[in-house]
Amino acid sequence: MPPLIDVRNLKKTYLLGDIVVNALQGVTIAIERGTFVAIMGESGSGKSTLLNLLGCLDRPTSGRYLLDSIPVETMDRDQLAEIRNQKIGFIFQNFNLLPRMDALENVELPLLYKDSETPNGDALGQRALADVGLAGRELNFPAQLSGGQQQRVAIARSLINKPEILLADEPTGALDSHNGAEIMNIFQRLNRTQGITIVMVTHSDEIAAYANRIIGFRDGLIVSDTKVTKPTAFVEAGVAPAAAAVSP
């Protein structure tokens, strides 16, 4: 079976005023279905650029990108929008919930942009919220929820269209360590029980240790790629998490 994400010699160059920035200088990775990957690197290393490209929010300057065997690097705006809607769930550092909509409406937002009508969208949204432990919070507005709860609403939203892959950009960056650990727990559960592929950008070693593969970035190139044999397991609050065992 071909890998879910198959990126070959991906390059991205853009102009910042007069300066040419080589954000990605030829990246080749294959990510198998069901992996939980953490991408690490300094700011400016190109990890966010890669995430944007993987998320079909942007097109590469050159190189190939096969997502689920579909070449997406040549698609136009609307085709990419369709791919994002169907195959990709996004999770952002700042949650990006719409403040004027309640939790349920936020979760159901991707259904709006599906080509086919979704019967019973509300039931689907309620189930998605229950899955992340927010049953009964359907009518709360984002401002009435804690940061951790808001991020869980965002996770529920990212899952509503049953995507192949979750792309998370610093998902715990705006959360305290306890809430961060809870989000990681949800990621691990989704990854293990539903086989969802997760690609997460982080600069925290502790958060990266929840993944089962860690890719290091510097200056637009991959500098390390390690498998984690024993990822951090979630533990209840008050107990220090065990150090992850990382094999070279």
Added chain:
Amino acid sequence: MKHLISSMRIAFRALKMNKLRSALTMLGIVIGVASVIATVAIGSGATQRIQQQIASIGSNIIIVTPGSMSSSGVRLGTGNAVTLSEADARELEAQCPDVELAAPLVRGGAQVVYANNNWATSIYGITPEYLTIRDLSVADGAEFTQQDVDGATKVAVLGQTPVDNLFDGADPIGQAIRIKNVPFTVVGVLARKGQSSQGQDQDDVILLPISTAKRKVIGVKQANADAVDSIMMQAKSGAQIPAAQDEAGALLRQRHHLQAGEADDFSIRNLEELFAAQEASSSIMAIMLAAVASVSLVVGGIGIMNIMLISVRERTREIGLRQALGAKTRDILTQFLVEAVTLSIAGGFIGIVFGIGASLLISQLAGWATSVGPGAVLLAVFFSALVGIGFGYYPARKAAFLDPIEALRSE
């Protein structure tokens, strides 16, 4: 359809968020539409009034009056000569192919007495054709007939004003009135006609058979017993008026033995020309007013564009998020267009209400006739939607083609 409904829900929510701002934006359209409606109402009210006046006189009417007469070098005004006759009227009707009817008319005034009441009014001596040409109808009783004219019977048809002034609510039909001491039997009462364009009371009249009028009331002109004061003709259609005028002119010249080069001893006028000019000037006025008013509609549209551009900037991150979640160009475009059109159409409807209110107020205060037709309302709705689409398109397009990454990154 699903997209449109959800776009409308999103739009309403966005507009509700900024109630004051939405209201102020709408105000531009409200004022624009209201002023268009009000000015069109004034314009079409004026046009309608002119048309009513034309209809009250009768349609396709041509009036022939005698020319001026000079007596020892003193020229008297038009209508003083005794050149037109009842025979002329008969021949005009018989010989001119484009003339439908021709009715001779003598005019005078007299004091009319019934019981203890008396009233001074105009006396018209006519033939039955006159009623047809002037589009007069009898509301009560009957018209007199050609036999009455031939036999010079003493019958009268009264307008509403003499009836009101003489009979105090009693039934005038069959009653005897005295005109210049001659008893006449009232056989009919005319339907109310109202004022003419010159403000004349068209109901203040008594109609008598022309023969009786000449002999008993107005008197016979010594120079020509057959003379009449004017001849009223009806052309077969509006288009045939000029031809009818030409034919009548030629026939009268021949009948009056006028040599080539000699001036007409009569004049022929038609009222259509006069009214057409009045109508044209009033509709030009209406168009100009509406054009001025529609400038404010355009200004309102610019207000919408302004607010939509601000709205797009404020919600850039929301747009980026929607794009990330799969919103296509068309989805974002529709969302913002629907928002702009909602603003403009809502403004349009409020404007219609205000416009109708304003035109009612104007007709109350200024006493002008106004009329708000369904056409004006439809036009207003159409134009306000057009303004919404027209001025909302640029901001909506701007939103739809935002770069999702940049949009997500914006504050």
